[in-house]
Amino acid sequence: MINLKDIRETARDMLAKGEARAVIGYRRGSRGMLAEPAFLTKPEEADELVWDPTCFHNLSLYLVHDRKHLAHAGKNSGGAPVAIIAKGCDARSIVVLMQEHYFKREDVYIIGVSCEGTGVVDERKLATHLNGVQASNAAFDGDDFVFTTAEGEKRIPAREVMADRCLECRSPYPKEHNLVFGEDKTGRQLEAPFAALDRFEAQGAGERWENWARHFDRCIRCFACRSVCPMCYCDECVVDSITFPVTTETTADEKASRIRWIERSAARSENITYLMTRAMHLAGRCTDCGECDRACPVNVPIRLLNNKMEKEAREQFGFEPGASIGGPSLVASFLDKDPGEFIR
């Protein structure tokens, strides 16, 4: 069981001693019980921090924001690192970012939090459980989540309202960390990894297409999936259809010869191309934090696409995203024994 006091204490201490430039964590937002990202720079703000089942955001995204901000201002990080609260999946994202030289290990201070026996909630599942009742607080309690509502305390077995990614998570513990809270329950399994994917894959090709066609049709190309993903840190996405002066170095020629792989129209064909390209670009990089899936306002099951890539990578290439900072990248490496039977 993680004691929130310890997290707050750590944050306060680091800020007071100047050991961290900022602490990125979670705090209670203005809309009910849901946590929201918190950016602390003063020790006295440490008491705002929370740790509960609504802390679903992958805060490593804000390390990316921070780095972009610094780059824009022409500064280098210098001095103290940014401290960040990271779950298992989030910490893996941080590892991938470092693997891709996005920042250095010493630029980040990882305050790991173990998801222990459970994980975070899926708002959609929770909504059906609460049935219109508003909750004002959420808490971990062993295998249950406990919600405070106007109608009193509501205890729900965590697995009933947990996000799929947490149910299927095989390493709910931030291996890479400077400091970690909570027990390492790696190896615990609530559902088989890729359970949701397997269920989906069990359908025939025709059914799969029918499902995806409907999903792709719904996409409104709000790009929340891309914006919320720490791995989607490119200054200009290849699927952007507009020319985008990335830096002052970008020449008129480069802007003029921007490739329009897809159109801006939210049509099915374009949405597919966008989402499939995104999945390809995340192959071996997505750490299954599930944020894209969560953020999508129209419930496109984006996670399945990324999961599919993850599963293939694991099973065919023995590849695990975010496993180590110095490790190879999936698509820039190969093994002699990679599958080749599909080739004629």
Place this chain on the structure above:
Amino acid sequence: MSKKRTGVFVCHCGTNIAATVDVAKVAREMSGEDTVAFTQEYVYMCSEPGQESVVQSIKDNKLDSIVVTCCSPNLHEKTFRDNAQRAGINNFTCEIANIREQCSWVHADKAKGTEKAIKISRSVVRRVNRNLPMDAVKVAVTRRAMVIGGGIAGIQAALDIANAGIEVILVEKQATIGGRMLQLSETFPTLDCSQCVLSPKMVEVNRHPNIRLMTYSEVKEVAGSVGNFRVKVHKRSSFVDPDKCKICDHCTEVCPVVVPNEYELGLTSRRAIYIPYAQAIPASFTLDEDACLGLNPIRCGKCKDVCEAGAIDYDMRPVTTTEEVGAIVVATGFDLYGPENMPELGGGRVEDVLDGLQFERLISASGATKGHILRPSDHKEPKDVVFIQCAGSRDPAKHCAYCSKICCMYTAKHARLYKKHVPDGRAYVFYIDIRSGGKGYEEFVQRTMEDDDTLYLRGRVSKLYRKGGKVRVMGTDTLTGQNVEIDADMVVLALAMTPSKGTMEIAKTLKIGRDKDGFLAEAHPKLRPVESVTGGIYLAGAAQAPKDIPETVAQAGAAAAKVIALLSQATLSRSPLIAKVRRSHCTGCGMCVEACPFIAIRLEGGKAVVNEALCEGCGSCSATCLRAAIDVKNVTQMQIHEMIEACLA
């Protein structure tokens, strides 16, 4: 850059194309392209008048790029590029659309063939729209070579290069050159004395005006690329001035320190100050810093006192120099597979079980026993000797998957040499099969079996251990299916050849790849066997793969020839179709660096930088980059995008 003025020249190729492709229609369709300013058909574009009209049309119509739709680019790309140049436009703005081999010859249906020919032509027109005029990349060349490793491979390569009038720096890690060959007794298949062949070459190296010898030295860092490498060499201190040392041996007489002699593979010992071999080059003693009592006259200083030549200098310091060379030959040789990895063969801990090199020293006239075969444990002459081949080789499950290639031969040699020394001794050889491809090799083995009465047992040894002053060898003879047990006086393991430690280190330093077994990887297994993947770095000897001396010498000669060919040019010229980074889009993720088979990309200040001298233009980087931040010139993603569009229009 304003819009291109492209000319399209549609060749009939007699009826080769015209019979199944409506050439007039192809020309008509192409003239509808935005950038096409001129089209022409002709019966034989590659004929003299055809070529003339291409040149003339370029001039007359102020064309800046052309597409010739004809046969395979392998045939006439050069022809028409030359024409382009002759007409005053850049040859890289000429492209070929292959509508013969890939179209007219393989499709009989004229309508469909024409449609496909149009698509092919259109896609090439779109491609040419974005072709940049380019000049071949020119790099000036430093006319000096470096050879790393002073075994027979390095020695041969250095001599060949030096004899061509090119300066060579030969860098050897040990105190003497000579490598493994210096440790051998006599060599198959001729059984001539190894040192007798080698020593003159070593002396020649030492005397050669074009060779600078740097022993006791190691390469620490390499920068630059083909034609212009800058190599940092670190020379350890030997504390003895080779020019003054008279090799009088007085120093060793007084040195109180005794350590095992690595050159004799631990069969004997030496002092802290020593000479590896009598024939060492440079001919000088060396003071082993680690063994010496302290390089300090107060603590010891005995050797310095007795050295009349005043050659010993305790204050000598290591030096690091930077050498500029245009090409590098890597000849860092091999080691033997560690017996400690093979518990089934005693794990290196059973007495009187030797490896091949130890046996070489044992029978060498210059070795510890002055050529008498005496087993180490009790210095008695062994009467039953078991030779075990493939010790560690050809065993993918537990050890090395590959065949070490020379063990069959040297085991046969060992058996014969043994029988020569101990005519009443019995020699047994365990083998899997005999691989004796090579001039005179098979005859050599046969003679060992027949004339020298060696018992060849086909099978593996499952176990050996010491029993009553002997080594019990348990194996099977797969030919008879019988279990075999031999109580041997001595066992010799033909251990697998592995890349030497120095080879593994140098591969890292030079960033040249290694194959799956750890040997240095050649650029192409068939076509470029002596080149590394990195331009200007060549491979020779056992560092690249297990091989014997003749093969080593042949490869060294080939590497030298490559170096000579390279360095005889004043400048290098390379294809300009290489990768280019869009710096503003590169995030420095390093994936391209990882993907590039030619190690042509590095990260600098958070951006990918392509080494123009190394890039081969394969495009692996561009297909890997998630940000389309790296492209191969004239085959850019934009061009492919538009070609795809053209193919589907």
Place this chain on the structure above:
Amino acid sequence: MEKILEKKRVDDWVAALTGYEVHAPALEEGIWGYQPINGPIRLDHTNTKQPPKEFAFPQREVFFSFEQIKGEAPRLKQVMPSGPRHAVFGVRPCDGRGVPRMDKVFNDHAQDAYYNARRKNVAYVGLACNKPPSANCFCLSVGGSPVSTDGLDVQLTDLGDRYFVKAITEAGKDLMTAAGKLFADPSAADQKQLKQVHAAAVAHPQRAVNNPDQAPAKLKASFKSPLWDELAQACIGCGICTFLCPTCHCFDINDEVQGKAPLNGQRVRTWDNCQFPDFTMHSSGHNPREGTGARLRQRVCHKFQYFYENFGMHQCIGCGRCITECPVGIDIIHVVNKVVENAG
């Protein structure tokens, strides 16, 4: 025209609307959305994920197509929206109030032929909110009401087993007369119940923007407030808040090309979004709205200041979508309140 319609006869009404394509909320993948209806309709929805703005302002609108043969002048072919009239059922009062706001935008200064062509072809059948459909509803504080009829053509009020049906416009009357015999005249009791239901609806507690009337002036005074950056720190710059907003109208115009020889393509309008980082970026890279703070300010001030200054009403109609759907908890109520409060 005021009538009573028994709930079970709603489907008959829909069936009687032969000249119309009828749309009503339907649940797909856990999402309420307007869908063309052939069978029975449901009006027990919360609010739809997407507002009904698409009926007049679809995400993709083709302006015209063009064709150009080399050496000839291009031929343009105007594409005007056409098709059957639409009747959209189940529009919530807040979304209804979005309609006149969009009308203003698309007719101020210059008339937008495409919008108007679609607009005159659609009739909105609203449904009063007896109870706020979302925890983030705040229509009352922005001048609306759960029983508002603004922008609607017909208003339905749920009276248990019947609907109180009220025609607001001529178009609404047409809808009702199309199936005149299904309707009964309301009794006094019906009228009374309507009043009660409406009163209860208005009395239902809601979240609120504190001083909506002061907002324009206070926001104006707060243009340079450091609060913007602080409040927008978590914003990821996605398109959710705007794409789902019933009154957001920003768009982009692009040429989509299919063949190049001859050139053939179309000019297309697609939704765009002031929260995308490149929205206002010049080709030079200069961006008048650099950073999430400036962009959040634009969104909030557009809703609560600029629109007010131009048209005398708030553009935000309090549907709460942007609050509920924001993946990182940016809450327009909180933002406005905070900035206004801070302006002193």
Place this chain on the structure above:
Amino acid sequence: MPDNIYLPSLGRIAYIKDEVVGERAIKTFHVEPLDGGWFDHDCGQCAMLSVFGRGEAMISIASSPLVKGYKQFSIMRVGRVSSAFHDLSVGDVVGIRGPYGNSFPIDDWRGKNLVFIGGGCGLAPIWPLITTAVAQRGDFKDITVFYGGRTSRDIMYRAELEKLRGSVDVHLSIDKMEEGWDGYCGFVPASVMNRDPSPQNAIAITCGPPIMIKFVIQNLNKLGFKDEQIYTTIENKMKCGIGKCGRCNVGKDYVCVKGPVYSWAELKYLPEEY
């Protein structure tokens, strides 16, 4: 205004001139109506030009309203659409819709001294004003033009400027000294200070890079120009040109409708969003 404001009319490129070459190339185009008439415009207004298949870009109309047969545009090659323009040849057909935006209140300025201060490609938006004033030379008192480029090769309308010299005071400047340059050397705001034009009965009109405008205005204030005497134009990204696409606004005002011409007295009080 036409029924469908988004439907462009067609115009033929009648003339192309390389104004500036290099990385920041500028070309000048004359566009003639393909058939029939032309819309009229006032000094300072813009038009949405399109190359079909590539898209639209808002460009200032650089010719005087007095010129009837064609409209002039000077386009800098910066991106997708502008590059497409640079690829065009005489005879090619483009789309055009407009005119958009407000204009310079030239009628209020008759009888006054006019001081034009331009930098880089910022000469295009004020060029119709300069040429109109020169055509109606008698209506105005002293006309002074300050104009600077980074190098002498970046000076646009060079020949035309030289031709003006008789009736107008022209001061050209470049940022860094070059051989053979006899004009001022230094930034435009300094060039203005160097000549200190009098604010007496004068209107100053400035256009150029935002940073230049900022210093020009500071300097004009120093010289005694009042905010009402200073005019400038601003360019925010635009897609529709009619106040709907939502990006060019500065506070409540859509620049495509209320702008692009502003007096400093107005602009000063608008939020800094340009």
Place this chain on the structure above:
Amino acid sequence: MSDQQPYEPKIVAFLCKWCSSAGSDLAGVSRIQYPANATPITVPCTGAVSPMYIMSAFNKGADGVLVSGCHIGDCHYLEGNYLARRKMYLIMKLLEFIGVEQNRFRMSWVSAAEGAKFAQVITDFVGDLRPLGPQDKLKRAEIK
């Protein structure tokens, strides 16, 4: 496409310059007939084929996409085809996953000496594509 004409699958074939393109030349020299449905795009190496190209070809209306290069171990650039094999495997799996017919994407190794094989690969591919009919899943809607 008019109704009378039989359906002809459109294929984009990415051929590496050293092996498959040379192999197709050999098919030509040997006059081996095969269907005209595949339009070749020559690339330096299969390693240069970005998955984006595959997506884009389908998006632009290809009924099938072929990527063909040197056999493993024969790559002119040593490792390009190893890298390609992995990338193409992934994109193939992804296409399959969303329900695109397996037979729409194909990869083959055709060496410079395998003219007959090249012809066979195309013939088989066209044969496998024909029953699938036009690809409209990823295809951008046509402008009328």
